[in-house]
Amino acid sequence: MAEVGAVLVHGLWHDAWAWDAVRARLEAVGVPGAAVELPLTGLEDDVAATIATLDRFGKPAVLVGHSYGGAVVTAAGGHPHVTQLLYLAAFQLAEGESVGRTLPDLDIPPTGLGEALRFSADGQQVSVDPALATGLFY
Numbered sequence: 001m002a003e004v005g006a007v008l009v010h011g012l013w014h015d016a017w018a019w020d021a022v023r024a025r026l027e028a029v030g031v032p033g034a035a036v037e038l039p040l041t042g043l044e045d046d047v048a049a050t051i052a053t054l055d056r057f058g059k060p061a062v063l064v065g066h067s068y069g070g071a072v073v074t075a076a077g078g079h080p081h082v083t084q085l086l087y088l089a090a091f092q093l094a095e096g097e098s099v100g101r102t103l104p105d106l107d108i109p110p111t112g113l114g115e116a117l118r119f120s121a122d123g124q125q126v127s128v129d130p131a132l133a134t135g136l137f138y
Contacts, residue, residue, distance in 0.1 A: 011067025
């Protein structure tokens with residue numbers, strides 16, 4: 001049986017470093033891993049970066065997505081190296097659905113994310129209030 005590894009996809013407001021401790025623990029028990037560095041320029045670009053990482057990884061892998069990374073792994077999950085998808089506090093979106101559905105003015109259960117979002121004056125940039133980030137994400 002081929003060795004199965006883990007390809008890890010971070011969420012928004014993180015980078016591949018978020019998986020450093022997880023990768024170290026997996027490798028300590030003999031599970032090879034790779035963390036995708038998402039460009040965060042759009043879902044299509046993030047899926048392309050994930051597919052490129054899977055290609056370089058070159059072996060069967062569980063594709064793990066955290067938060068927004070769930071949307072990425074859903075879209076990239078058809079890659080031939082992917083054996084399973086794992087969602088870690090992640091979004092599994094239907095085609096055409098947006099992570100933006102978490103905003104508080106929509107009729108869905110609250111997540112706290114909407115309260116923590118801070119938009120630039122022109123609406124083009126979004127960040128998370130640092131005072132709320134730790135409690136929200138961790």
